[in-house]
Amino acid sequence: MSQQTTIRKLAALVNTPVDKLLEQLAEAGMPFSDPDQVVTSTEKVKLLGFLRRTHGKDEKSTEGGSSPKKITLNRSRKQELTVGGGKSRSTVDVVVRKKVTLVRPSEGSGADAAGGDNEREEILRKLEESRQRNIEEQQRLAEADKRRAEEAERAKREAEEAERRKVEEAALAAAAPAAEPEAAPEAAPRKAGGHGHPKTPASREDDRGAGGRHKPRGGAPAGSDDDSAKRFAGQMHLSASERARRSSSARGKPRRRQAEQSRTGAGPHGFSKPTVPVVREVEIGDTITVADLAQKLALKGGEVVKALFKMGVMATITQSIDHDTAVLVTEELGHKAVRASEDSAEDALLAHVEDAKGEKLSRPPVVTIMGHVDHGKTSLLDYIRRTKVATGEAGGITQHIGAYHVETDKGVISFLDTPGHAAFSSMRARGAKLTDIVVLVVAADDGVKPQTIEAIQHARAAGVPLVVAINKVDKSDADPTRVKTELMAQEVVAEEFGGDIQFVELSAKTGQNIDALLDAISLQAEVLELTAIVEGRATGVVIESSLDKGRGPVATVLVQQGTLEKGDYLVCGVQYGRVRALFDETGSQVDSATPSIPVQVLGLSGVPDAGDDFVVVDDERLAKEVAQQRDAKRRESRLVAQAGNRMEDILAQMGSGEGQQTLNLVVKADVQGSVQALRDALTALSTDDIRINVIGGGVGGITESDATLAATSKATVIGFNVRADASARKVIETHGVDLRYFSIIYDVIDQVKQVASGLLGVEIREEIIGTAEVRDVFRSSKFGAVAGCMVVEGVVKRHKPIRVLRDNTVIFEGELESLRRFKENVDEVRNGTECGIGVKEYNDIKSGDQIECFERIEVQRTL
Template sequence: MSEMTVKDFAVKVKRDVPRLLEQMKDAGLPHKKEDDAVSEDDKQQLLEHLTKSHGGGPGAKNRITLTRKTKSRIRTGERGKTIEVQVRKKRTYVKRAEEEQPKQPEPKAATGPRQLVGDMANSRAEAEAKAAEETRQAEAQAKAAEEARQAEARAAEEAAKAAAEPQIPVPELEPQPVEQGDAPPKENRGDGRRAAKKGTGRKERGERDDDDRRERDERRRGSGKKVKRAERRGSRRGGRDSGGGKHGFQKPTQPIVREVSIPESISVADLADRMSIKANEVIKAMFTMGAAVTINQTIDQDTAAIVVEEMGHTPKLVKDDALETEVLAGISYEGEEISRAPVVTVMGHVDHGKTSLLDYIRRAKVAPGEAGGITQHIGAYHVEMDGGDITFLDTPGHAAFTAMRARGAQATDVVILVVAADDGVMPQTIEAIEHAKAAGVPLVVAVNKIDKPGADPDRVKNELSQRGVISEEWGGDTQFVHVSAKTGENIDALLESVLLASEVLELKAVPEAPGKGVVVESRLDRGRGPVATVLVQNGTLKRGDIVLAGLHYGRVRALTNELGKQVESVGPAMPVEIQGLDGTPEAGEEFMVVADEKKAREVANFRQGKYREIRLARQQKAKLENMFSQMGQDEAAKVNIVLKADVQGSLEAIKGALEELSTDEVQVAVVSSGVGGITGTDANLALASDAIVVGFNVRADASAREIIEREGLDLRYYSVIYHLIDEVKQAMSGMLAPEWKEEIVGVAEVRDVFRAPKIGAVAGCMVVEGTVHRHKKIRVLRENVVIYEGELESLRRFKDDVNEVRSGMECGIGVKNYNDVQVGDKIEVFDQTKIERSL
């Protein structure tokens, strides 16, 4: 027979293993695990222990255990809330041995077993009586609490009525004492009757006595409450009547006229508070004026002034920047200045080694867990060297860099321009140079890949010198360092060059001052809400500070450093993620720590109002028709153009033709040019330089269209070079002759392509914008680049030929003389209109 374990024994006796082990431990058995063996002696010892603990063993026949559970319900409050009360009683009665019992004459009619039953009945009766008494006490306590609450409510109601009555002098009354035997109030008598009625059903005389005693107590409490209420009424009347029977309020003889200060924007609640009236009156007055507003809505200065005059007060207009000046005046950045680390951005063309260079610096110069490390959360890290520290900012391409400059912010101190020695200067290299020059940031050129066989560093110097970047060896002011991101050659020399460039700038900061810096990027996190990556340029940013960042504000709930860890504070030249803002500020917005959260909210609301006004005014600023309104002035007008084309040859031809149109009075400046579709970087650069965006056989992507629509930039599409040149020439000469303007009336996206033997390729399309017309010209776009221009051969809706298909509907399109339509292409339907223009 196999040996039984604790687990098997637990299954056999239908017990849980932990509970069985606990009982075996109480029985003195050494078993601690479910795999321990259980013998027959262990079972016998456990059985004896359980028998003793549950009333077994010697004398068990002379012991009886009674368990009683009683339940009752109590109704409290006017609404009839019911509380359930449960009382549990467990008692064990033991019959003493014959020798321990005192010798008493045994009743004739009672034997031993009958006596035991009688004792048990008496004990049961005593337990029931005690449980009933406890229930009555709980009911009495709940009823007394409810009566006290009702008495307080009646007293408060009487006080309110007394305050609302006319103040007529009344002689003070002396409260009359209430005797013990006076009749109670009606409600108390009713309560007593109800209590007595409950007691009549009980058999015991003691219970009725308890009910009578409780009724007398309730009467005494009711009488005492009446006396206290009378005393309170007398004291209130005495207080009002003191002083000759006159109240202290005096009605004004004439309206009070206040001088109300009105900022550029103010909420309805604040305006009502400054006039010392209710907000509902202001809302009502504005509604009668034809403006429906809410209590938290912000109104402009002119509207607020009209409302103040309508309400009979005197408006006082505050300057536009008075609110910001007041907030900024209270911030002091004075203190002991110390040198801070420079902020460096690495830029250059694709596949020239920017990422490899950053990775090598990270592995070689960043101590893991100490100085910092590159992370996906913040995109920045800190390098500690003997000559000083360097903060590298991993911005998402040139877009963030340009967006910061477009808003007048300066986040980067030095730019490292990476150029491959075997490839030379490329389009994005030229773009990086233009961005650095426009921002006035010093350049340090890193000639990378010098270890490759075809490397030619002198070629890079020659090509960069043609762009205005001249090395120190040739008499310029730009440092050139030949490096290899693969072998790490001259990496230390590159970092020393960055420190040398930063020493010339003499970068200083005051750590004791409030935090101040620039927003690098922001996003909306699903779990944490708005999260902004900021770069502290001066002072110290702490958790709990109130931050004002552009159009948004908030209290900093959490700070996350470059290692992804929570910190309490961050010093100068250090990036950090903050949580707690009420929105996502744009890249390049300045942030600062302020002292008052209310002031920060007012400044944010004011900036939001000004931003809307500036955006509306900017829509007319960069229009081609209004570019030459200052022709008669001394300074020459300037037309800035951001040019993008489909191929390099067309780009150079258009750029040269535009530059030749410049005269002494009007100049044409191509701010930026490149090959490919119009991107968000191009739109940001046009915004920063007030330029026109021109696309030749290319189109803008989604991000660029969003910026252009939001900022109201002028975007022009062309497919013929001389159309572009003629329009600019006519605008410059002032002879605004009729022009051909293209209007896109519909766009269809190719979802599938069907091949038919006699028809050819038929594109199954979905109309995503506008309306596709049968007899209008079309263009086929692939990745926002024009690949074909022509006409439609067929337009079908199911099996029927139609003349037009609207947005959101499917159709079949056959392109005339073109069978290379692919899935993902866009068919653009446009119309050319002739517009007469005049000065």
């Protein structure tokens, strides 16, 4: 407690109201008026004495302080005592605890002080006696423990000796029947004659023991136990000294042999080494890490890594390997591999899909518009929809899959509009797989183009019927017959030529024969008899997906079975969620979607990949489990693709990558389909000289993480119909990252080619500009050998390097020392003209040689 304590602090310290403390101080004769006044230590002691007297406690020396009159001190000391000697020596811990009570003598009382001294002496004497008793007790206990240990050791040795004797007796009993036939002929004469046959020197030596003592008739040496005879019975090839040595060594080391037996597994409770290799059945899934495989095989991880290395697969213990590689290494190590059971969540999802059974009703056809760029696909669809979509696309070309359903006089028809650019091949393939009918649009004035042929191949691969729409027949240079002839070369034969493909000649601009096209689509749909289950859980496929800043992940899906309603839980690839809202192609909100109707879905946990299937489930728990398991499998597959490279591949990369450069790109686009198309198109630009590597990409704007990735990897950021936010722009400006915005895909490809060509640099090429044939050789005192030549090709220039060829083989490379036409020096001599050529530092030129003049030029390397 501080010396300068106020009344308020003292009241808070003793948990008493301030007013009550002021009253108690006033009653004790110390009136205070302010709670913030200081209370001294003397005043506090005085208040304490007053309170003690008030409560009936006798305090004689309150004024002098309240220090205690008796103090008890506890002390302990630890010692170690060694009991016994030799191997039986043991250490005992002795703890001496001492307790001393000191009494404060009263003032003016000498007798009490003397009595206190006597009491302390008595206490010390008792403590010393107690310490001695403790030491003696500890010694006695240590001696008892030593005796018990010796008795246990003796009993153990006796038990081991008895066990050893039993084993030896059993061995002798097993060997006795084999020795009886040989001993019988020897025993018969001894019994008949009474004296036995005479002993050989070896047998006489056998009867002697160590030190020359004779053995009795029983065969055991004098003064030895029966164990020696039992141990060496049947070993007649040993001398007496050798048997004695072995016997003494065996008797001297019984415990060591027993310890070795227990350690090596020869004892009764030791480990018995298996004689047959253990073959384990190992469950292996699609992927497994090397560490997990080693644990299942009960092997060290290094052994599995070594086995993989011998098979040509370089993988560390933490990397994942695929199922086939794991099976091969398991069988190589002598074990059996079995396929791991599939996940229960996927089984439950499959059960959901199988349970969706009901009555099948007719559904609208799904029609995909395909064809070459600028052949009028979107314009045709615009006329049918009475909208203008192509004008909203950058450059007037479609770069997304557009999904629409149109109510016509022939019924409802769902249309998918695919891009026609070469980079969107994956989009066209996806559109062909989703559709029932493919409308192939071909311009009458342009004919069949590469993307037209590609669309035909996609339709055939998907097994979808074709309807050919010959567009732009209203133009002056239109030639529909030419289109039909060119399509016949691709085995697309019109009905009028004996084929089974419907051809419709139309104009998307004027609307000519649009109704005929709808009639052809309806007729083809009736032939296909399209049906689907309307009632029940919905299933379908993702056409396109994007990330909207205000609405989050948005997926355009096409319902194929059942009815998709607002509030349904669904799993879509590695994403899941609950349908918060449904929108049609016009942006209007709807409550449900039936088969063949495309809608936009809001509420997913992330942006799904275009082409992923979606399934409606009962609850969110199942959807989350399935999505997480798929995500884990995808991540493991990606790790497997990155790891476990074969040594041949690594060596090939090392060999081919000496001069290869890498252009890193980060691609961000507005929709998932564009990301895939850009990734495929840009990666395809790679050559042996430069590799274009898309290290990152995704849907949505360029974020700070994208800019940081580009800065660390020195990559170029490409924004396709997206922009960078403020934080990303700050990182880009700080690190000087190359950022480029695009809205047309072929502009992206062209600029990436330019950037890659800049990385490649220039190439030095040699171009032959002229050739002269040596007709004769003249000797000159000034120039040495001078060749009289005729220029037979090109032009020979004075300041260009030359090569001398003999029998079309280069024998010298250098430069011209002189070039003369008659007696005049000239700079160049053209084809068909004679001249004299002096080759610098070369005089071995002969008639019939050729002098080749060339120049070195720099050429920009391109992709």
